[in-house]
Amino acid sequence: MMHTDILVIGGGPSGLSAAIAAGKSGAEVLLVEGNQYFGGQLVKQTHMFFGSEKQYAATRGFDIGKKLVEEVEVYDNVKTLHSTTALGIYEDGIVTLEQKTESEDVYLKVRAKTIIIGTGALERSLPFTNNDLPGIYGAGAVQTLMNEYLVKPGKRVLMVGAGNIGLIISYQLLQAGVEVAGIIDASSEIGGYLVHASKIRRSGVPIFTGYTIVKAEGKDHLEKATIAQVDRHWKPIPGTEKEFKVDVLCISVGLTPSSALFWQVGCEMEYVRDLGGYVPKRNQYLQTTLKNIYVAGDSAGIEEASSAMVEGSIAGLSASHNLGFIYEDYQRDIQELLQELEGLRGGEKGEHIRNGYNMVGF
Amino acid sequence: MLKTTGVPNDQDLDGVFPPQERLGKGPVVVVECFETIPCNPCYTACHFGGIEAFKDITDLPTIDFEKCNGCTLCISNCPGLAIMVIDYQYHKDYVKMTIPYEFFPLPKEGEWVKGLDRRGEVVINVQVILVKNAKHQDKTPLISIAVPKAHFKKLRNIEVGDSNDQS
Incomplete structure (x- = not known):
């Protein structure tokens, strides 16, 4: 004792x-x-x-x-x-x-x-179709892989969540030479600091506010992610879907x-x-x-x-x-x-x- | 717009750019800080009183354009990478723009790079004048580029590689 x-x-x-x-x-x-x-x-x-x-x-x-x-x-x-x-x-x-x-x-x-x-x-998680496919990570895991083990999580990432963690990790992915296809957030406004958002945006990464992840697709690992705009009740609006060919989804929803x-x-x-x-x-x-x-x-x-x-x-x-x-x-x-x-x-x-x-x- | 896309509009920028009269007097800082977050290293970094004392740590920085001499020290101290320095008197056709740049590879002095706007879209190729990466900058290198005067309010970033000619 x-x-x-x-x-x-x-x-x-x-x-x-x-x-x-x-x-x-x-x-x-x-x-x-x-x-x-x-x-x-x-x-x-x-x-x-x-x-x-x-x-x-x-x-x-x-x-x-x-x-x-x-x-x-x-x-x-x-x-x-x-x-x-x-x-x-x-x-x-x-x-x-x-x-x-x-x-x-x-x-x-x-x-x-x-x-x-x-x-x-x-970390919080998010329910959507096929959210257990390899290639779908929590934000903490992506940061651990990159900054602790010096391993890139993949080639092209869609970031889910525009809070400070999502914005900061997107920037770190760019620094590591990983392409970031976009950042989405269901909220109507960016949640993280705007200075973080601006520095990622001016590197050419689009930010989609008012969008949620609908489904992930892929045979053995993630190949495609579909997002859609949300209505006032946070429900996806049919016909507003966008598809991204990505091998990584990073979930950063708080x-x-x-x-x-x-x-x-x-x-x-x-x-x-x-x-x-x-x-x-x-x-x-x-x-x-x-x-x-x-x-x-x-x-x-x-x-x-x-x-x-x-x-x-x-x-x-x-x-x-x-x-x-x-x-x-x-x-x-x-x-x-x-x-x-x-x-x-x-x-x-x-x-x-x-x-x-x-x-x-x- | 800024709050949904991360891109400040002309009105936002007009609020932070120094008056044309001040631009004519030599290098000066542009601080694109639009949000009341708890942060004051720009104030503590300045040796010249160019940024007025904060009453509250969440205050937006107020620039004293007469005291700021465009020394560039605050640029690599800003956690938001929101600061650049413009030297409008650098050349009759070009301004010298000094921005923070935290990517590899760093450009070389004399190299042509893509000049990007605040959405990351290519505006025009520009030449690198100076690359500073001293220890006190703590891994935030400063890149100075020569920007044609017609474009200096649009540019805010660069992309290195594939731009080795002027066109």
């Missing part, structure tokens, strides 16, 4: 930031990550980040991941375990972990005074918070459409309805990684403070972080997030 003050579950932008903040406060921290490396989705992000200098704006995502990992390593009181998945949180507060080593899978137990959960999100651990431990949950699904209720310091459970990042609601990092810092500082660790600049830092978060949620693109957050406070 291991003992720690704070257990952080998830080594992405929110979990790393939480571990750094708690480490800075003097708490004993254990950070666990299911993957072989820390950084979460940052590892695959080759684009420059938005936000301000405080969230590493204009720095590329994978470089931000490296910086956060280096900062974690500064603190002797922060221990890390990679290839380690949290399996469950038991009634007596014990968390069970499965650690994959080269020779065997090891079962570990840890008792923590406080747990910060930053488990991120899962994320939903990864909420299993919150359900299991018994946090009060709320379904919030604007945040992507079920999320735990919490106060502004990211403390859930269970005093010793905190949430941060996409598992608190789907947002940008910049916000995930700020949330992680708030959760890490607040959790340490509540355990009695004295960090002199606590009041100043936490107020600054809360203001940063409010700033990141400003503007027209932040509206749904602001709406969502009004529903989860207590």
